[in-house]
Amino acid sequence: MKLKGWRELTPGAVILDAGNAVEFKTGSWRSFRPIWKEENCIQCMFCWIYCPDMAIKVKDGKRAEFDYDYCKGCGICALECPGKKGKKAIVMVEEGK
């Protein structure tokens, strides 16, 4: 994205358009990456509810892949995930490994 010059900015850094967080990809902040293990997923949707961003995609009412453009790797989804028979459906893996 081309950065704006000082003449193009709104006075006082006011943001005039709602919902523009989508333009600001925050996935690079992540140091731990959540991995979805579909075989352990019971479709409880806890991860979707607890995600403080909107990084859990849903397709046809079912949980789909993570949106890694916005997932900051907080790990809340992995903590809340009940899994199946003691096995988590979301595990955190260090980025770069």
Added chain:
Amino acid sequence: MSIIVAVTGNEAVANALRQVNPDVSAAYPITPATDIMQRFTSFVSNGKVKTEMILVESEHSAMSACVGASAAGGRVMTATSSQGLALMWEMLFIASGLRLPIVMPVVNRALSAPLNIHGDHSDAMGARDSGWIQLWSENAQESYDNTIQAFRIAEHMDIRLPVMVCLDGFIISHSIERIEYLEDDDVTNFIGEYKQLNALLNIEHPISYGPLILPDYYMEFRMAQNEVMKKVTGFVLDVAKEFEKISGRKYGLFETYRLDDAEIGLVILNSAAGTSKDVVDEFRNKGIKAGLLKPRLFRPFPYEEIGRALKHLKAVCVLDRADAFGGSYGPAFIDIATSLYPYSERPTLINKIYGLGGRDYLPEHAEQVLNELVEIANTRKLKTVKEYIGVRG
């Protein structure tokens, strides 16, 4: 038509605020500014204004509430002094950075410690680089006139910056003078209906104030703020011209007094300029070409215009009612020296610190300084650049 009254500086400013009838005000009492807001809250209680008056628990909260109300889309004002202004410090930069046109009379008072409630410019001088426009006022009339003009300057759609109107504590705020009020309707018409810019409470178009700006954009926003400051002097003169039409009173970026053919001159802010003008007259009667320059718009500082007005003098003394500790010079001296720096031929400059904590500035002080300037102009020899006057050894 004007109305002639005998009132204190604070009363005059409070009356200007009544005539402006702002949407919101938030304030906390502090001597000597208390009187302005005390009178204004009476106007609110008695239905003379429609202002939403918010009584808060500190000046930090007062300025915070003003920031919120201004961002929401209202015409907003408050008033303070000294420690109150110091406590607002953090929010001053937020008001100017968010480009909110808040108007604030500052009744100049010394800073603690030692605790002192009297006239001194340390408070507003400390806040001179906070991004606020500053107008300084010699007497009650100028305080009243500047308060009304401040709203027009702050709210100009190409500026949108907060304005401080400075007047000397007690000397002006609590002394009764003869002044002329404008008719209420003339003030209403002069300031016009408040125009919103990016009002936060417009639910049809939700917006955000105060986002985090990282290194990729922060400098561009600061550049934009610097550029808007450059436009202020022009608009201050435009507003002054329009104000002259309704009041008959002329204002500029600064006032010059017998300066055009002067060889020696004083530069002095606010009330002490009045005393100094009398002494300038005495020197003129003796055949000595003395003059005076009194800054009105101190931020942004009109460097080029002031440089041009002073460059032909032989010797100039800048009198500061505030000191900048650390072996440096008084704040007014620093800017006057900067404005003369581009000229290879320029007056010899000296700096006197006077009147701190309400210490009387007497005609004999101006006389002493002018006599020193006569000597410097004749000999071109300088003893001390910076010196305290009216102080015991």
